[in-house]
Amino acid sequence: MTSSEPPVLLPEERRERVLNELHRRGTVRVNDLADTLGVTPITVRRDIALLASQGLLRRVHGGATLRDEAASDGGPAAELPDSHTVAGHAAAGHTAVGHTATGHTDGSSGPNGPESPHATVGMVVPSLDYYWPDVIRGVREAAAQAEVRIVLRGATYEAADERRQLDRLVEGVGVDGLLVAPTTTGTEGEELVRWLRSATVPVVLVERSAAIGPYLEPMESVVSDHELGAAVAVRHLAALGHHKVGLLTTLGSPHAPRIRRGWRAACDELELNHTEAPDRETVDHRESGWPATVEEILDACLDSGTTALLVHSDPEAISLVERCQERGIKVPGDLAVLAYDDQVAALCDPPLTAVRPHREAIGRAAFDLLMARLQDPSEDRPKHRVVIGPQLVVRESTAPPT
Amino acid sequence: MTSSEPPVLLPEERRERVLNELHRRGTVRVNDLADTLGVTPITVRRDIALLASQGLLRRVHGGATLRDEAASDGGPAAELPDSHTVAGHAAAGHTAVGHTATGHTDGSSGPNGPESPHATVGMVVPSLDYYWPDVIRGVREAAAQAEVRIVLRGATYEAADERRQLDRLVEGVGVDGLLVAPTTTGTEGEELVRWLRSATVPVVLVERSAAIGPYLEPMESVVSDHELGAAVAVRHLAALGHHKVGLLTTLGSPHAPRIRRGWRAACDELELNHTEAPDRETVDHRESGWPATVEEILDACLDSGTTALLVHSDPEAISLVERCQERGIKVPGDLAVLAYDDQVAALCDPPLTAVRPHREAIGRAAFDLLMARLQDPSEDRPKHRVVIGPQLVVRESTAPPT
DNA sequence: GCCCAAATGAACATAAATGATCGATCGCGA
DNA sequence: TCGCGATCGATCATTTATGTTCATTTGGGC
Known part of the structure; x- marks a missing residue:
């Protein structure tokens, strides 16, 4: 955080940041943004109104939310083609048989899986630009095959931030499992890891690893070697x-x-x-x-x-x-x-x-691992870790010394 | 971690949570929610009333339930297709719990014909008594689900022996892939590894690992940690x-x-x-x-x-x-x-x-890994290694020193 | 230097959200 | 069936967010 900097942002930039924040957090509130952006709430409100008129977000009292949901089950809904979607990746290739991910992890009460025949998986990555888009693409492709919904959140590199995101994903959105690339260093990082460990849904770390518990057992993870x-x-x-x-x-x-x-x-x-x-x-x-x-x-x-x-x-x-x-x-x-x-x-x-x-393979493997865990959440299934070997791509910048 | 967090939720968010909770639990109580969400019961009631007016839930005394019957309420949503046919084998308890991996079944050839030649996988283990039977069981269970045939061979702990077995499996039986726990030590062991590396079918090492090639890249493997x-x-x-x-x-x-x-x-x-x-x-x-x-x-x-x-x-x-x-x-x-x-x-x-x-999990993971490889045999798919954490079973032979 | 337009902020009226109170109801056990 | 306690609904008061209108600032062209 540590804002309070009024480096005269262009209005366009400001709106961009509003959207950015929204995609990170899932929701934003007017007053926070006003504070962060160094403008008055009025201006923020106007920005939000504008963005809403373009269908880029949904206005709600006090702030704005991503405009999906709409009716979580009311009708086919599905009205927004845009939203966050990584373009390209045409040649999906793999036809493949899908998974059968019906992880209903609630375990209690709910007699039969009432809503959502398919699972929902939350994903939190440190950034949405460098490195991670490919990982996300891998997850998305695998998720599409399994007909699992992915709820993506980008965080900053701050543990407190990530913790908030995760809380909201589990408590608010109600995801069945989490794919996370958390900050594991620092005091807050440790606390975050502790939170993840005791999370009520299965967690798979992506490109991170962490050991927990009395015997320092590793959490489930997928990492590059x-x-x-x-x-x-x-x-x-x-x-x-x-x-x-x-x-x-x-x-x-x-x-x-x-x-x-x-x-x-x-x-x-x-x-x-x-x-x-x-x-x-x-x-x-x-x-x-x-x-x-x-x-x-x-x-x-x-x-x-x-x-x-x-x-x-x-x-x-x-x-x-x-x-x-x-x-x-x-x-x-x-x-x-x-x-x-x-x-x-x-x-x-x-x-x-x-x-x-191989970022895409990492995403895919992480998703697969989480699905396998959702299918058998019991303690009896031991912790799996997947290690993926990077590839060397030889081009022109290496040659024998002259 | 419930409660103890009244960080001013956006009203919208709060309602969303109500719905989530409802979908997760099947029923919600006003007072519980009021407690959880950090607002007074009145507010919760109003939320529920609002959501009910949108047809998203059914109000009952003391809380709300999922609205099962098509009540033809005046709301915008009229009725929704409640056909939540939970895909495939849902809970099903245990009994050969399903792994998922990426879609397996048929190997490389046909897309997904129900019939067609199911893949055949060869498996060579050093012995058929100690340790390995459980691994084999894991493989068998996974294979049964994927409708893949397993051809099992037990070898002695001698590399030459194993090599002969493998040759026969690939050339004679015509397996599509191999699960092997080879002897990797000694001269013949090295030669065996070299043979495995250049095998014409994908190979996954079980409880073994080996590095090959000019850059000592590891082969695909599943090992206990x-x-x-x-x-x-x-x-x-x-x-x-x-x-x-x-x-x-x-x-x-x-x-x-x-x-x-x-x-x-x-x-x-x-x-x-x-x-x-x-x-x-x-x-x-x-x-x-x-x-x-x-x-x-x-x-x-x-x-x-x-x-x-x-x-x-x-x-x-x-x-x-x-x-x-x-x-x-x-x-x-x-x-x-x-x-x-x-x-x-x-x-x-x-x-x-x-x-x-966890020997069974090892077998299962090895099979899954091999299937994933058969599905995408390209060089582009990087080498995956799976590491499985052992479990500590505390019984009576350990206690504090006297 | 002047004028226009966009952007922003301020002030005030309005609407929404929330909580409290109190009488009416409902559910459940005796 | 009666009675009691938990719930509920309506109204009012308070706080917070919003919409509107108007003034001020900023940045360019001309």
Whole structure:
């Protein structure tokens, strides 16, 4: 939060943020928004009225809600084709037989599943732009096959926020299960994990893992094997003849520690002399400190004779490659660059070799795991964890050192 | 977590919750809701009245119920198709509870013909008595649901043998996929792994893992988390107050290294003084050297003041407990014994606390994984690995040290 | 510099939401 | 069937959100 900043937003931007907030939270209230956006309630109300007239949300007393529901069962409803939908992904391919997800987890009273023949699954991810859309797509595809409804919420990277979302999904929307990529660090993160553990519906962690209980048993989860991904990257570079492979990760990324571990293990195993190779955690490429950091790193590479660099997050890798070219460092001639994520790595000028966590498969596997759990919620079914191997996509930014 | 949260809900949200609660429970009471939602009963009543006027529920004295009959109320919704035909096998209790996985049934060929050749899956396990029958049962149950045929072969613990079995299954029987628990050690083991890697049909390893290819990518597998199992055992013993926890594993068991790793890690983490605690690998309890080994170990425990022992494989644990009693060492009074496997641990005289890898779940998961792979055999589907957490079954052989 | 239009805020009247009170009803057990 | 306690409904008071109208500010063209 910590708002109270009046950086004169364009009205358009402001409305955008209203929608954004709405899609994150599910509901917004006028006064909160007024506070957050630094305008008076009147203005917010006008914004909401405008957006409502465009059918982008539903006005209610005190704020606005996503306009679906309408009559949760009244009629076929189904009137909004838009809403949140990730475009593209035409070739769904898989015809496949659907699941039969009829998890009615209520367990008590309700004699027969009264409403909703199909389950509803809540999903909370830290952001709705980078990385997660593909995961979401995987979930959506699997859910569509199983005829399960997905209720998506984006959170900030703040545990308190996520906790609120989850509460609302379980208590308010009444989901049958949760797919969550929570913040697990910090005090609030721990509390969040505790909340998840005692949640009344099954939970599957996505790209996160956490251990709980008296014996630190892991929760059910689906994760990419980032250790392996980094190791594969290093082995690829080593096979090309590089002897020094540096690492650069973004501060605060939940994946960074695992990537670093894999990188280190592989370097050790292959006896690459990485003691002198750069190993840095940097700010995000949008931060002001980024350009200076890049310079430092490139200097460090040149000084130490490092000929290859594994860079976590495509944008940073691309930005770094651009800077290389400005400084006359040839990629891959002088410095092989390998991006970790493969979100946009292909779009770089020399297209970047990249490690790609298969985000879609992660979503799909997470959904499958949750369905299996809904089908057998008993304690007797042991905790399953699924680990998915990333893939190495070789492009042009890696080559033998010259 | 109910109640204790009056964070000004939007009226709309509140009504939504009322509906959710109603759908979940079948009935709601005014006072309960008032309590839960943090408003007065009057407000709840008004909400219910409103929702009733929309035909979303039926008012009754004291609360509301789902409106079952088509009451032809004057509301906008008139009547709704109440045909909630719960899809497929709904509750059905247990009895071969359905896994879901992605749609399986027929393998790669036909879309979903009810008839048509159902897939055939070959399965090779090292033995048909200890440990594996339960795994096989899990596979069989899952296969029965998917209407897939299982061709089972038991091999000895010799790689050459297994290789021959596999060849015959693929070439002769013509299976569509393989579930294998191969011997991965030794020269022939490596060769076997290489054979598996280049097999013409998808392979899922069961309780084994192996890395292959230029970048040592893991093969698809389903394994128990034996590290975790051992760690849980240690934590249990530590929680009881033991400060020295010994370990005893059987020579040649493929699980032993992982168990040892988990044991060591947990001991380190909990700062148990295991440097002096016995850590032994022994021959099988049927070997002639066994009795002498037991004596040695018991002596070592007594000498070092070790009060708890984790024993891999139930038979060894049972035999050891018998010998304890002969020597007058009380279990659990003088020595807490924890068996790893829980095959027959319950049958011991003081029934043994044990770590139980859920063998049936392993079989089921392996089958599901293979089916998912058959459905999408493309390289694009990344390698999945499933890790299943063992369960701790507390019985009478563990207690605080006296 | 002037004027227009969009955007915003202020003030005031209105509507909605909520809670309290009290008499009327309902449900259930004696 | 009677009676008692729990519920309910109607009305009123209070608080909060909204709609409307009018004034002020902002940003451009001309």
